Amino acid sequence: MSDSILTLEGVYTNIAQYHILQGVDLVVPRGGVTMLLGRNGVGKTTTLRTVIGHWRAHQGRILFDGEDITKMPTPAIARLGLGFVPEDMGIFADLTVEENMTLAAVSGPINSGRLDWIFTAFPPLKTFWKSDAGTLSGGQKQMLSIARAMVEERKLYLIDEPTKGLAPAIISTMAKALKDLKNQGSSVLLVEQNFAVAKALGDSANVMDDGRMIWAGEMDELSRDAALQERLMGLSMETH
């Protein structure tokens, strides 16, 4: 399938004795933002972590850009062109903002044009360029986490709840940056609980429950149908 950048086929992932993913099927099209939705604890984060190789699929297959990455080590998967923004942001607190960014530029020095774009999207990063990342606020850390993934062009960005616990003003900064990324033609797989953000950014949507994919379709279709949301996610997200 040439139009999909990432495909999961019947993926099962166990964490200790818990069977978290129980046959996940997911197709992420090339270009645009694909939403991964669902209630808490249904396996969204585990799905992303299985793709990047932090958890291992016990069964099933994961294809990235036509290549089977199911058993590949994490660094090799990342180098194929995957940018990962984990739920806990994964900031290196003991390193400065600059060092965090330098490290993220795996293939060499940071491209200055790209850095300008990042500074425009996230001005605080320029202000605190030489500061320890550990001293940043929660929102600034999240900006750094996303900026780190954006510092080099990737084929696919896996972003886990970028607006979690952030103030509304910062959420809109975040949403705008993600929109920029989308307008550049990047592919993004986004886990997001904020439905307004999901609605504004998402092209297609996938809903999980109990370690399986229970619905896949256009984001528009889901956001227009409150009854469907209620059925899939147990509550109408419009009220949130």
Added chain:
Amino acid sequence: MSAAPEHAPTMAQTTLAERLGPYMPVLLVPLLALAGFLAIMNPASWLTLTVSGLAMGMMIFIMASGLTLVFGLMDVINFGHGAFVSVGAFVGITVLMTLGHMTQAPSLMLNLGAVLLAVLGAMLATGAMGWAFEKVIVAPVYGHHLKQILVTMGGLIVVEQLIIVLWGPEEIYFNRPEALKGAITFAGAAIEKYRLVAVAVGLAVFAAMRWVLRRTKIGLIVRAGVENGEMVQALGYRLKLVFVGVFIAGSALAGLGGVMWALYQEVITAHMGNHAMILIFIVVIIGGLGSVEGCFIGALLVGLMQNYIAFIEPKAALISNIALMVTILMWRPMGMIPVVKAK
């Protein structure tokens, strides 16, 4: 809609204690030296003891620095680290003894040349041994602390016995090269030349390590890896490979420390590494596991403490460092410079 609650933030000036907080570990070294001075009350003795303490601290730092990074980076507890100290000492001293014509000659260049060759031999041997040790002993037990303790301890015993097989069970006495013998007199205090050399080498190793960790990409990877290895891998770096490199470098440094320790004592035994491990562990723990700076400061504190107490109350020397560790851990349970861990 009710009115927003009053919001009147106040700016309190930070107290002296708060401002000094981050620098406290660094300040501890001069504070301990000052305390030593007040307790000894004899400038000449104090100076001799201080230089001797600093020299000892530097040597412990060189031996311990690899261990702290290995633990920080991969959560590996290596009780076998002392084996590299012993092997480094035996290989180095063997090289030195075969170069007897160079070490006994009254030429500084020849003496230093012999020592450099000895150090090079020791570091090559322990570096290679570190590579094999990681492959055979450490790699199969990643993530299992109990197994790590047992198997690395076992590795240490095997290496000690191999030393006895190769070099015999007797202690080996030898003389330092001519240029490193004797003392200089400064302000009425006799200071052994070799101790000054040890301080200089220790400072150079510390400066080089800091430079690598702060100024190079590999250093960035190591520092980031100590904090959150998973994320470093998700960025595309093969942390395992970096870890093996750090293990080899750490082993080679332990070998260097072994040669220096041997030259200091002028005697080597198969168990010297094992004995040094007690001080090495104290230093790594009070410094903060994974912190090179903490390890450096911790080593200086241990070296000074040991020397001062041995002078003031020889019987208390043995427990003085345990007491130091307990005190520091009560003050900072994660060590003086705790490394931020992701989880």
